[in-house]
Amino acid sequence: MEELKYITEPLLKWFQINKRDLPWRRTKDPYRIWVSEIMLQQTRVEAVKPYYARFLETLPTVKDLAEADEETLLKLWEGLGYYSRVRNMQKAAIQIMEEHGGEFPADHAKLLKLKGIGPYTAGAVGSIAFDLPVPAVDGNVLRVMSRITADASDISIQKTKKEWENRIYEIMPAENPGDLNQALMELGATVCLPNGIPKCESCPVRKYCEAYRRNSTMLYPVKAEKKARSQEFLNVFFCIYENQIAIGKRPSKGLLSGLWELPNCNRDIAPPAALQEMGILQGEIEPMKGQKHIFTHVEWHMDCYFVKVSEKTEAELLWITKEDAEQNYALPTAFKKIWQEGVKKIDSM
Incomplete structure (x- = not known):
């Protein structure tokens, strides 16, 4: 001292x-x-x-x-x-x-x-x-x-x-x-x-x-080893209908609570079935590049899909334009690369 x-x-x-x-x-x-x-x-x-x-x-x-x-x-x-x-x-x-x-x-x-x-x-x-x-x-x-x-x-x-x-x-x-x-x-x-x-x-x-x-x-310094992160496996969807893109709201508790996200589900649910539950009745599903995102205590491994929707119902998803999304809605970093790839596909259509 x-x-x-x-x-x-x-x-x-x-x-x-x-x-x-x-x-x-x-x-x-x-x-x-x-x-x-x-x-x-x-x-x-x-x-x-x-x-x-x-x-x-x-x-x-x-x-x-x-x-x-x-x-x-x-x-x-x-x-x-x-x-x-x-x-x-x-x-x-x-x-x-x-x-x-x-x-x-x-x-x-x-x-x-x-x-x-x-x-x-x-x-x-x-x-x-x-x-x-x-x-x-x-x-x-x-x-x-x-x-x-x-x-x-x-x-x-x-x-x-x-x-x-x-x-x-x-x-x-x-x-x-x-x-x-x-x-x-x-x-x-x-x-x-x-x-x-x-x-x-x-x-x-x-x-x-x-x-x-x-x-x-x-x-130095001495620091205890961190516990291994848990891993979650997801399907993530970039869905477009006419000139609008679907986003959803995460639950009010838990990881990224209350934030906007791209529609997603556990990977063990087949994409067509998951989309049906979200109110997307018909659409062309095309695989996109898979992504990985590391949080403090968990890793997300994401299979990603571009979905050109032809028929949908009014469900809990919010459909907004690309410009509205980018100006007014915060999207967590975990979904950013998927968003960017989806937007590129839209621009090349």
Whole structure:
């Protein structure tokens, strides 16, 4: 613990010189910082930039987010995945409007009570926007600290994260504590890398790094092996009728809950029978290229079909034009390649 206090000064100096110029670093607005932090969860920085700009152009304030309709919200998030994050953001925005007069609470405990905001996000927003001396411990920080201390604790368990929150809290500077959080994250993202060999020659705190001293950086952090993903096998249909394409709504609970999708069924149901159940009575069925999509805990293996419908009934499917779909309806990434191939077929007909 005593040695950790020595990393603060060189790390902060390094950060001031080497930090990337990112849009969310040019503001102290807690709303904009919060949006960036939620978007950056499980998404690369470069991928987030255009989403961040578009989101804030459409919903520039907490009030705008609280009042947005669901289709607008999901369309803005389309491609980022983990749609529960943006739904929770809206719930938190409503809380802020109703409980805090539309102003982000400059209080760590109150931030933690907002929907979808856990210790990391509360620490990031609190320290960067409000200069609260609270840590923000994410995967980058856990990796950096595990290597500096050669700590073999399993970083996938909550106890380890909590212990590091407590230890980093002890070395938080009184001024600009958000800079230390960002410096640790920046070091993990650009120097103390997660995949491959870390760039120890560029590290401002390597003289204090126990893993570097032992030449054992690749042994840290320690993380329990993930359970194997389950596998699901589906038939997915790109159905057209005149100039309209069929989409359906997923159940309100479970994977991709409440989102739009291409019609699909379990693979053990024959395509003609599945289509009949969906209200598609007659049509030409043509195989398309199969697709695979990996979620956190499950893999989808999809047999895909282009269906030119000649007779249908009014069922639960929604029939819309290609333009309407692409402008107004969010389609999860799992179906994107199938959609793109189907649209190409339409354009070549």
